[in-house]
Amino acid sequence: MKENLKELVIDLQEKYEDLTWNLSKEIWDFSEVGLIEYKSADAFRKILKENGFTITPVKGIETAFVASYGDTSPVIGFTGEYDALPGLSQVANLTEKKSEEGKTDGHGCGHNNLGTGALGAALIIKDYIDKIGHGTVKFFGTPSEERDGAKTFMARDGYFDDLDMALTWHPKDRNAVWTEGTLANVIMDYKFKGISSHASDAPENGRSALDSCELMNVGVNYLREHVVEQARIHYAYQDVGGSAPNVVQSHAGLRYFYRAPKIKEALDIARRGDNIAKAAAMMCETEVEVKMIVAISDYHSNKTLAKVMDEAFKEIGAPEFDEKDFELARKFYETQAESVKEATKERLLDEFETKEVEEMIKCGIQTKVEPLDFKRRTMTITSDVGDLSYAAPTIQLNMATAALGTSLHTWQMTAQGLTPYAKKATAKAIQVLALTAIKAMNNPEILKEAKEELVAFRGEKYQTPLKDDIVIRDPKISK
Numbered sequence: 001m002k003e004n005l006k007e008l009v010i011d012l013q014e015k016y017e018d019l020t021w022n023l024s025k026e027i028w029d030f031s032e033v034g035l036i037e038y039k040s041a042d043a044f045r046k047i048l049k050e051n052g053f054t055i056t057p058v059k060g061i062e063t064a065f066v067a068s069y070g071d072t073s074p075v076i077g078f079t080g081e082y083d084a085l086p087g088l089s090q091v092a093n094l095t096e097k098k099s100e101e102g103k104t105d106g107h108g109c110g111h112n113n114l115g116t117g118a119l120g121a122a123l124i125i126k127d128y129i130d131k132i133g134h135g136t137v138k139f140f141g142t143p144s145e146e147r148d149g150a151k152t153f154m155a156r157d158g159y160f161d162d163l164d165m166a167l168t169w170h171p172k173d174r175n176a177v178w179t180e181g182t183l184a185n186v187i188m189d190y191k192f193k194g195i196s197s198h199a200s201d202a203p204e205n206g207r208s209a210l211d212s213c214e215l216m217n218v219g220v221n222y223l224r225e226h227v228v229e230q231a232r233i234h235y236a237y238q239d240v241g242g243s244a245p246n247v248v249q250s251h252a253g254l255r256y257f258y259r260a261p262k263i264k265e266a267l268d269i270a271r272r273g274d275n276i277a278k279a280a281a282m283m284c285e286t287e288v289e290v291k292m293i294v295a296i297s298d299y300h301s302n303k304t305l306a307k308v309m310d311e312a313f314k315e316i317g318a319p320e321f322d323e324k325d326f327e328l329a330r331k332f333y334e335t336q337a338e339s340v341k342e343a344t345k346e347r348l349l350d351e352f353e354t355k356e357v358e359e360m361i362k363c364g365i366q367t368k369v370e371p372l373d374f375k376r377r378t379m380t381i382t383s384d385v386g387d388l389s390y391a392a393p394t395i396q397l398n399m400a401t402a403a404l405g406t407s408l409h410t411w412q413m414t415a416q417g418l419t420p421y422a423k424k425a426t427a428k429a430i431q432v433l434a435l436t437a438i439k440a441m442n443n444p445e446i447l448k449e450a451k452e453e454l455v456a457f458r459g460e461k462y463q464t465p466l467k468d469d470i471v472i473r474d475p476k477i478s479k
Contacts, residue, residue: 206248
């Protein structure tokens with residue numbers, strides 16, 4: 001008799017449900033921002049160690065780690081994030097904006113559920129390896145996705161090289177296999193050095209670093225006319241040279257983000273930005289230090305694995321919400337601006353029939369799984385899952401842990417991180433991730449095709465956009 005893998009996965013998910021949900025609540029309470037997720041990382045390590053995983057630290061990133069179980073092929077990897085966002089403290093389950101007393105930061109991107117969901121799937125695969133007698137599962141603790149892109153550094157340093165398959169997910173307001181690409185992002189710092197002088201008594205002796213910044217910004221404004229359509233270029237001053245108008249600024253600095261659909265495009269736009277910075281310095285007779293902070297690749301959804309995940313998603317189904325869930329979700333939905341509601345409706349109409357859309361809007365939360373679609377437009381966000389997807393065949397999903405229209409990085413997203421429907425959606429995410437992995441493990445041809453697809457896309461080996469001398473931010477030095 002053929003084994004029912006769906007029932008097996010559900011049974012194992014329920015076995016670990018209390019463990020994973022309690023961890024999710026714990027991570028939500030910690031709400032630690034990027035690279036200082038000390039308590040969060042320790043909580044993950046403790047559970048993994050207690051379940052037989054071997055823990056290996058990641059060089060140079062204190063809150064990153066690799067947990068491994070097994071020593072034969074295939075090698076399946078899950079990545080978990082657990083960093084919170086600054087300034088997004090919020091009382092849980094409250095449908096109005098109110099910071100939690102004594103806290104400033106919060107999980108406005110759902111990473112308390114993301115990390116624990118990936119962990120739950122890894123624990124299921126560990127049990128499945130015990131059952132079939134072969135395979136390896138790895139859980140990667142990947143901190144500071146929001147600010148520092150830890151996966152990019154881990155990919156460069158080879159931590160993902162032996163994976164046959166990588167999986168993750170992201171809490172959102174939809175149920176779908178994530179097939180959209182994301183924008184690559186090259187982050188550059190420009191520090192200008194000039195000569196101070198009295199701005200009125202001896203301006204001829206001064207060489208303004210601030211003028212160099214302003215000239216660079218003007219030059220980049222013209223660059224914007226001559227880049228690919230989906231490119232995004234934005235900047236912020238890191239140093240304005242002081243507050244005294246009567247002193248010629250001897251120092252000033254900018255940070256630029258250069259985003260584009262492909263990492264090669266983003267790197268080329270950054271190169272042109274570097275030239276503009278050098279030209280600005282030349283015009284003002286100042287000096288400029290050009291420094292790459294990080295270069296994060298675009299996300300490539302592996303179509304071979306996407307089809308397997310779609311099959312698993314159809315078997316598992318969308319989260320099964322009840323009337324109490326709908327009542328709360330509707331209240332959060334009503335906090336959205338009318339323009340957001342309209343955009344959400346338009347998105348749903350692209351995926352479902354009108355009657356289905358109307359019913360979901362009445363519920364306030366997405367209750368169906370979107371059809372598999374490889375033609376969706378590239379998303380205008382960046383994720384360090386991009387470099388994971390260049391290093392290994394990768395697939396991920398979205399699950400509706402939040403009401404329709406809920407944007408990431410908002411108080412509403414933070415508030416919904418511990419709702420009963422977030423718990424149900426996280427459980428479903430665990431099941432889909434685990435069933436997808438098992439289906440691939442049981443069919444070596446799938447893993448072979450997934451690897452061939454990746455090689456056809458990126459070449460024989462992953463080429464890191466980061467030079468070896470670029471290191472991740474030290475949180476003890478730079479806040």
